[in-house]
Amino acid sequence: MEEKQPHIVVEDLTMAYGDFVIQQDLNFCINRGDIFIIMGGSGCGKSTLLRILVGLKAPSRGRVFFDAIDFWGASEMEREDLMHRMGILYQSGALWSSMTLAENVALPLREYTRLNDAQIREVVALKLALVGLAGFEDYYPSEISGGMRKRAGLARAMALDPEILYFDEPSAGLDPISAKRLDDLILEIRDSMGATIVVVTHELASIFAIGNNAVFLDTASKTMIASGDPRQMASSSPDEGVQRFLTRGDTFTV
Amino acid sequence: MRDPAGSASCHVDHKADGLAEIRFEGDWRIHADLPSFADLVRRIESLRPAAGITFDSRELKAWDSGFLTFLRKLMVHCQSKQIAVQVEGLPEGARRLLQLATAVPERQGARREARRTGWLARLGGSTIAYIAATKDMLAFLGEVVTALGRLVTGRARFPYRDFGVLVQDCGARALPIVSLISVLVGLILAFVGAVQLQMFGAQIYVANLVGLGMAREMGAMMAAVIMAGRTGAAFAAQLGTMQVNEEIDALATLGISPIEFLVLPRMLALVLMMPLLCLYANLMGIAGGFIVGVGMLDLPFKQYLVQTQNAVALNHFMVGLVKSAIFGVIVALAGCLRGMQSGRSATAVGGAATSAVVTGIIYIVVADAIITVICDILGV
Ligand SMILES: Nc1ncnc2c1ncn2[C@@H]1O[C@H](COP(=O)(O)OP(=O)(O)OP(=O)(O)O)[C@@H](O)[C@H]1O
Ligand SMILES: [Mg+2]
Numbered sequence: 001m002e003e004k005q006p007h008i009v010v011e012d013l014t015m016a017y018g019d020f021v022i023q024q025d026l027n028f029c030i031n032r033g034d035i036f037i038i039m040g041g042s043g044c045g046k047s048t049l050l051r052i053l054v055g056l057k058a059p060s061r062g063r064v065f066f067d068a069i070d071f072w073g074a075s076e077m078e079r080e081d082l083m084h085r086m087g088i089l090y091q092s093g094a095l096w097s098s099m100t101l102a103e104n105v106a107l108p109l110r111e112y113t114r115l116n117d118a119q120i121r122e123v124v125a126l127k128l129a130l131v132g133l134a135g136f137e138d139y140y141p142s143e144i145s146g147g148m149r150k151r152a153g154l155a156r157a158m159a160l161d162p163e164i165l166y167f168d169e170p171s172a173g174l175d176p177i178s179a180k181r182l183d184d185l186i187l188e189i190r191d192s193m194g195a196t197i198v199v200v201t202h203e204l205a206s207i208f209a210i211g212n213n214a215v216f217l218d219t220a221s222k223t224m225i226a227s228g229d230p231r232q233m234a235s236s237s238p239d240e241g242v243q244r245f246l247t248r249g250d251t252f253t254v
Numbered sequence: 255m256r257d258p259a260g261s262a263s264c265h266v267d268h269k270a271d272g273l274a275e276i277r278f279e280g281d282w283r284i285h286a287d288l289p290s291f292a293d294l295v296r297r298i299e300s301l302r303p304a305a306g307i308t309f310d311s312r313e314l315k316a317w318d319s320g321f322l323t324f325l326r327k328l329m330v331h332c333q334s335k336q337i338a339v340q341v342e343g344l345p346e347g348a349r350r351l352l353q354l355a356t357a358v359p360e361r362q363g364a365r366r367e368a369r370r371t372g373w374l375a376r377l378g379g380s381t382i383a384y385i386a387a388t389k390d391m392l393a394f395l396g397e398v399v400t401a402l403g404r405l406v407t408g409r410a411r412f413p414y415r416d417f418g419v420l421v422q423d424c425g426a427r428a429l430p431i432v433s434l435i436s437v438l439v440g441l442i443l444a445f446v447g448a449v450q451l452q453m454f455g456a457q458i459y460v461a462n463l464v465g466l467g468m469a470r471e472m473g474a475m476m477a478a479v480i481m482a483g484r485t486g487a488a489f490a491a492q493l494g495t496m497q498v499n500e501e502i503d504a505l506a507t508l509g510i511s512p513i514e515f516l517v518l519p520r521m522l523a524l525v526l527m528m529p530l531l532c533l534y535a536n537l538m539g540i541a542g543g544f545i546v547g548v549g550m551l552d553l554p555f556k557q558y559l560v561q562t563q564n565a566v567a568l569n570h571f572m573v574g575l576v577k578s579a580i581f582g583v584i585v586a587l588a589g590c591l592r593g594m595q596s597g598r599s600a601t602a603v604g605g606a607a608t609s610a611v612v613t614g615i616i617y618i619v620v621a622d623a624i625i626t627v628i629c630d631i632l633g634v
Contacts, residue, residue: 097498097599113284122323123284130351132358135365142498142598161284161318188354192347193318 004031006065007164007196008053013062015048022048025223026062028215035190035197035210037230039245040217046200047091047168049217053198054166055083066164084112087157091168093149095141101128101152102137108159127155131185147178151185158189165189167199171206179203183210204248208234216242260315262288266297274303275343276328279313284320291327298337306338311345322351394591398521401513410514420523424485428531431484435476436468436535440542443467448551457551461561464543469570473536475622477528478581482614486589489520490610493593494603502594512594521586528582529575536574569634577625581618588614 006029013026022045030036038046051057053064055071064071066082074082095104105124109115115123128134131151141149150170157165170186171179183206190197201207207214207230214233216226218241226233226242234246260281267275276298282288298307314321325348332339341349371379404410447463493516496502502512540562547553589610596606 098601115284119323122327123319126319126323126326126355129355129358134355134358135360138366140599185354188350192350192354194347 006030007032007034007067008198009065009068010053011063011065013049013052013064014060015045015052015057016060017048021060021222023217023222023224024061026215026217028224028227030196030198030213032196033190033194034213035186035199037207037211037214038198038200038217039202039207039214039230041219041245042202044217044219046217050166050168050198050200054086054088055079084160085162086164086166087160087162088166089150089153089157089168089170091172093141093146093153095149095152095156097141100138100140101133101144101155104141104152105156105159108156112160123159127158128152130158131155147174147182150174150182154182154185161193162195164196164198167197167201169200169202171201171203176205179206180209186210204246207246216245264289264294266294266301268301268303269308272302272304273306273308274298274301275308275310277310277313278317278321279315281315282317282321282324284318288320288324291324294328295331303337306340307332308340309343311343311348314345317345317348322348322355325352326355390595391591394594395587397513398517398587401511401518404514405518410518411510413515413519417519417523420519421527423488424481424523425527425530428481428484428527429534431480432477432531432535433538435480436473436538437542437545439472439476440464440468440539440544441546442542443472443539444543444546445550448546452551457547457553458557458561460543460547460551460553461558462565464547465540465562465566466570468536468539468543469566469574471574471622471626473539474532474574474578474581475618476539477531477535477578478585478618479615481524481528481531481582482585482588482611482618485524486585486610486614487607489586489589490593490596490606491603493517493590494596494606497594497596498598498600498603517586517590517594520590521583524586525579525582528578528585532574532578533571536571573625573629573634577622580621580625584617584621585614588617 008030010026010028014024015022015026026049038049040046048057052059058072063073066085069078069082071079071082095101096107099107102121102124105127106120109120109123113120124137125134128137131154133148133151133155136144136148136152141152144152150173154170165186167186170182174182186197186199187210189195199206199211211230214227214230215224216233216239217223218225225239226237230246233242237243237246262278262280262282264279265277267277269275276294325344329339329352341352344352401410405412444460444464447460448457451457451459451463493502496516502516505512505515544558547558548555592606592610592613596602
């Protein structure tokens with residue numbers, strides 16, 4: 001393997017809603033080209049962590065670095081610039097319901113590039129073809145299935161060729177075959193575009209199939225209790241909770 | 255920051271045995287100025303590469319979707335001209351993405367063609383749509399009436415708890431805005447009347463004007479218009495959003511009629527509250543007239559009151575109350591109908607709310623005209 005380059009570094013992060021601390025003392029590093037999994041029980045703060053990483057919510061303490069730029073210490077302008085380099089797939093797709101799929105994908109291109117209409121149409125066709133939705137340009141989100149909506153959301157997330165792609169529970173609500181296909185797509189995107197990918201998920205199959213690095217957030221102790229390769233976590237984590245999570249409570253190796 | 259975009263170029267070289275080689279150089283990202291595709295095609299055509307095309311991307315510094323869309327166009331062109339393409343010289347990532355883009359073939363019949371229609375066809379289309387909309391409305395009305403029948407015979411599923419909240423929302427919570435508007439309407443009526451009546455020394459008839467005007471017309475009308483904007487729009491938005499979230503489907507699959515569960519309580523709440531609001535609006539309007547009469551025209555307090563009592567008999571109030579109940583039905587029907595018909599998008603919900611208000615107000619005015627004519631014939 002080539003030298004690992006840190007892409008996102010989280011230092012001493014504490015996140016809270018008002019006085020209510022969700023997680024504290026988070027320290028981890030996501031390398032360039034990683035598929036990084038954020039896991040943990042329901043309500044432990046995974047979505048909140050994602051909101052901080054994508055710039056929707058400020059941390060109460062600690063810092064997040066992108067390529068050594070302090071994300072929350074930077075000016076508004078710099079932060080916005082960094083945000084354009086990220087793509088996000090929201091849990092329910094979050095497609096704009098009054099626009100067709102093509103218009104959904106075209107909006108970021110229209111706002112942040114100087115492409116003309118014909119060029120935008122070509123890029124949109126390419127992105128939709130990449131997620132297997134060629135020919136569905138003129139459909140509205142309400143006219144396609146849940147899995148297709150998720151893929152269309154991915155096409156929109158990829159519109160600006162982001163360096164970092166975030167996924168919030170990508171396989172939730174998908175059948176096993178579609179979930180597997182989405183996993184393959186994520187792997188393919190990482191390999192061919194060289195993007196760094198951060199995934200919030202509890203799907204064990206996905207965690208082991210795509211993740212090469214991970215962090216486990218614990219609700220009780222309000223901090224991370226494990227990090228690293230999920231396969232190693234499953235086999236040799238000293239923490240019983242982590243093992244139980246990763247083996248669905250089937251085995252107890254204490 | 256993104257690196258500033260460099261320049262991109264591509265060259266076509268003639269190789270031995272009818273092969274052409276396309277050499278990509280520089281920065282082929284979407285932000286850069288990419289070479290013209292037409293130029294490339296012209297150069298390829300001038301070479302006529304019988305044996306096909308190869309690529310050289312050793313000088314390619316950076317690429318993204320800009321490069322990929324360019325390549326896709328090139329592939330399509332070569333396929334149509336039956337030129338063989340050897341992709342080995344492309345960057346590995348680009349090759350894989352191109353393959354991915356063709357991995358799922360376009361589903362037959364999925365693409366929608368924009369069709370042009372002549373004006374005659376459009377006229378016909380909108381007429382048919384109008385007839386269908388009228389039928390829908392009548393069907394909706396019919397369903398509501400049968401649901402009402404089931405409620406009266408005690409066979410409907412009626413959400414009494416929601417009903418309480420709805421009554422509160424259609425009643426007490428509307429009081430502030432109804433107060434404000436009615437007092438102002440009373441003031442305006444009195445003021446406009448006063449200017450004219452003063453010329454004949456008949457100021458005291460301001461009391462008749464305001465009393466009759468509010469009781470027969472303006473009380474019911476203003477309350478209805480306010481409720482159309484306030485509550486009719488809210489009904490449409492609520493039901494429209496429930497439509498978006500598949501909440502109405504969820505009710506239907508449970509065997510609970512959305513008409514009984516959602517529409518009926520809203521209608522009853524509004525129909526019950528509307529006459530009360532109308533009565534309240536009447537009082538407020540008369541109070542507004544009172545302010546002008548006593549404050550500006552210096553009419554004695556007692557005289558104004560007696561004049562009002564003599565002018566406005568109970569039957570005038572009854573006309574207003576009956577009207578307001580009918581307006582209540584109209585506003586609730588328009589709101590619920592548009593909400594239930596709403597499409598599943600943010601724009602559709604907004605459109606439903608707008609349309610509920612517009613339909614509501616139009617029918618209120620039409621109904622008012624009809625009732626006024628009927629009252630005239632009956633002599634009430
Ligand atoms: N806007 C908010 N205001 C206050 N507390 C919140 C808010 N959003 C979330 N929380 C709390 O923060 C905690 C973490 O929520 P979060 O949505 O990040 O969990 P999660 O790990 O994503 O859970 P899940 O796996 O169920 O999606 C929860 O206890 C929740 O109650
Ligand atoms: Mg969550």
